[in-house]
Amino acid sequence: MKKIVIAAGFAAVAAMSASSAMAHDGTVKFTGEILDQACTVNIGTDNTLTVDLGKVAKTAFTGVGTEASTTKFTIKLKDCPASATSAKVKFDGANDPSDSSLLALDNVTDVAKGVAIKLMTADKAALGLNEVNSYSYALSSTVENNLDFYAAYRSTAATVEAGKANAVANFTVNYN
Numbered sequence: 001m002k003k004i005v006i007a008a009g010f011a012a013v014a015a016m017s018a019s020s021a022m023a024h025d026g027t028v029k030f031t032g033e034i035l036d037q038a039c040t041v042n043i044g045t046d047n048t049l050t051v052d053l054g055k056v057a058k059t060a061f062t063g064v065g066t067e068a069s070t071t072k073f074t075i076k077l078k079d080c081p082a083s084a085t086s087a088k089v090k091f092d093g094a095n096d097p098s099d100s101s102l103l104a105l106d107n108v109t110d111v112a113k114g115v116a117i118k119l120m121t122a123d124k125a126a127l128g129l130n131e132v133n134s135y136s137y138a139l140s141s142t143v144e145n146n147l148d149f150y151a152a153y154r155s156t157a158a159t160v161e162a163g164k165a166n167a168v169a170n171f172t173v174n175y176n
Helices: 001-023
Strands: 069-078 086-093 115-120 145-155 170-173
Touching: 001 069, 069 170
Parallel strands: none
Antiparallel strands: 069 145, 086 170, 115 145
8 A cells, every 4th residue: 555655645746837837928029021122232242341430540539339431231122022111130140259249350370369240230339249139220122221330449458459350240131
């Protein structure tokens, strides 16, 4: 009899453990759509756009968070389907170790130190890396669409050291 009670107890504990393993606190519902056609990116040879931030004196940076050489650049989209009425852009790249919202400079010989690249939306709001930004660009299927952005060198240290200040970011257009 004791064996049956013990076995029943183990069975009850096992049943309760199994049900608690299946318990959940909420649900995530994924929705979306695969478009038959997307806009054509029109930024140059091999879909590569080069943005020249210029040559900036290290003395232009007077402390952490100083920005210099803000430069506008434009991603052009054409032949957009009528179903794509707006777009958001995600930039992916290496995060700066001092500030993960900034794009790290390429790790090459003679690289500048204490500086990274800040990406910004058309209204010059900070644009994070490796995440879809909240800034939405209206799209038209009848004209070429200009998605304007800005980039600037931003100091990440009290002292900036001279050197090469190049970086690479890939981008993805997300349609709404």
